[in-house]
Amino acid sequence: MWMRRSGYRVAMMALLAPLLPGCGLLIDVVEQVWPVTGNRVDIICERERVQVGLTMEPFRPFVFPTIWTDEGARVTGLDVELIKAMTDELSRRCGRPITPVLHLVRFRDLFRLLNEGHLDWFVSAVATNTPAPSRAGVAYSLPYFYGGGISGITRSSAVIDRVQANVREQTLHPAADRLTATSHALDGLTIAVQGETSAYYYAEANLGANRLLVCDSLPAAFEYADAQTEPRIDVILGAQPVLEYMVKRVRRDWALLTRDNGLPLFLTKAEYGVVVAEESYRLRWLLNDLLLKLDESGRLREMRVRWLDEDYAFPRRASLEGLPFDVEKMAAHYVQGTCRLKPLP
Numbered sequence: 001m002w003m004r005r006s007g008y009r010v011a012m013m014a015l016l017a018p019l020l021p022g023c024g025l026l027i028d029v030v031e032q033v034w035p036v037t038g039n040r041v042d043i044i045c046e047r048e049r050v051q052v053g054l055t056m057e058p059f060r061p062f063v064f065p066t067i068w069t070d071e072g073a074r075v076t077g078l079d080v081e082l083i084k085a086m087t088d089e090l091s092r093r094c095g096r097p098i099t100p101v102l103h104l105v106r107f108r109d110l111f112r113l114l115n116e117g118h119l120d121w122f123v124s125a126v127a128t129n130t131p132a133p134s135r136a137g138v139a140y141s142l143p144y145f146y147g148g149g150i151s152g153i154t155r156s157s158a159v160i161d162r163v164q165a166n167v168r169e170q171t172l173h174p175a176a177d178r179l180t181a182t183s184h185a186l187d188g189l190t191i192a193v194q195g196e197t198s199a200y201y202y203a204e205a206n207l208g209a210n211r212l213l214v215c216d217s218l219p220a221a222f223e224y225a226d227a228q229t230e231p232r233i234d235v236i237l238g239a240q241p242v243l244e245y246m247v248k249r250v251r252r253d254w255a256l257l258t259r260d261n262g263l264p265l266f267l268t269k270a271e272y273g274v275v276v277a278e279e280s281y282r283l284r285w286l287l288n289d290l291l292l293k294l295d296e297s298g299r300l301r302e303m304r305v306r307w308l309d310e311d312y313a314f315p316r317r318a319s320l321e322g323l324p325f326d327v328e329k330m331a332a333h334y335v336q337g338t339c340r341l342k343p344l345p
Contacts (some may be wrong), residue, residue, distance in 0.1 A: 149268050152191075
């Protein structure tokens with residue numbers, strides 16, 4: 001059925017080609033859009049390429065900022081190493097070399113591009129337990145990263161004290177309330193969060209009474225806070241492993257929100273998986289099989305230690321082992337963006 005429709009569409013495009021302002025767009029449409037409901041593994045094997053999405057915004061240590069080398073642009077990180085392992089497995093299954101074609105786009109566009117058939121999968125520290133309308137029609141692999149979730153960071157010791165006091169106060173309530181002690185941890189604070197991320201959807205669902213600043217990226221939240229723009233940011237919410245990496249390696253003037261015992265304050269827990277189209281059943285089975293092997297062999301644990309715990313310079317790793325991508329298809333001038341106050345409902 002799809003082949004008949006595809007032939008019809010190509011024929012119509014050929015008839016309409018003289019009316020189009022240029023042929024580049026036509027070629028892109030024919031070459032980049034693939035049927036979601038077909039056997040995705042066979043399609044990948046046939047074209048000898050797998051279309052992979054990564055977030056353009058850096059989610060260190062999963063995806064680092066782009067590095068320009070003598071050989072061109074390179075990107076690295078835990079998720080990039082995972083892409084290499086998945087592509088090696090595809091090459092083995094297909095019996096021929098499969099090349100990963102990376103698409104670095106804004107995080108909010110990854111789900112749309114997957115649903116439109118432009119991507120075979122994407123991976124950028126995506127929580128598998130985030131309910132959101134924009135995430136309909138997708139499925140997740142087995143987790144490749146455990147122990148993630150949403151937490152927060154602040155520059156103010158007074159904010160940490162206030163959060164801990166909020167949690168302690170909640171534990172004095174009846175047992176039913178003690179079970180959800182963190183639900184009031186951020187009461188009365190101004191929260192910044194990157195739009196369309198899991199942390200954004202958590203804040204939208206649970207922090208309606210707080211002032212909420214929606215930022216275009218995590219760096220935009222830091223820039224907004226550094227400029228001391230009103231309203232002042234009390235807490236930046238985000239993926240706990242990303243925030244922990246940032247405060248330990250990059251922004252030491254910020255600190256994680258913690259409980260009285262010093263452990264990180266998780267607002268919700270999450271595991272991170274590879275995102276595929278819901279109908280890509282065989283591809284999902286293949287990825288699940290590979291992730292199980294990586295987990296049981298200890299390779300996933302080694303990846304985690306290598307990227308989260310070891311001391312390293314990510315530009316050097318990018319130049320030595322990073323994956324290349326087409327800079328022309330990336331935003332010419334990536335601007336980290338800014339933050340906007342979300343109106344109360």
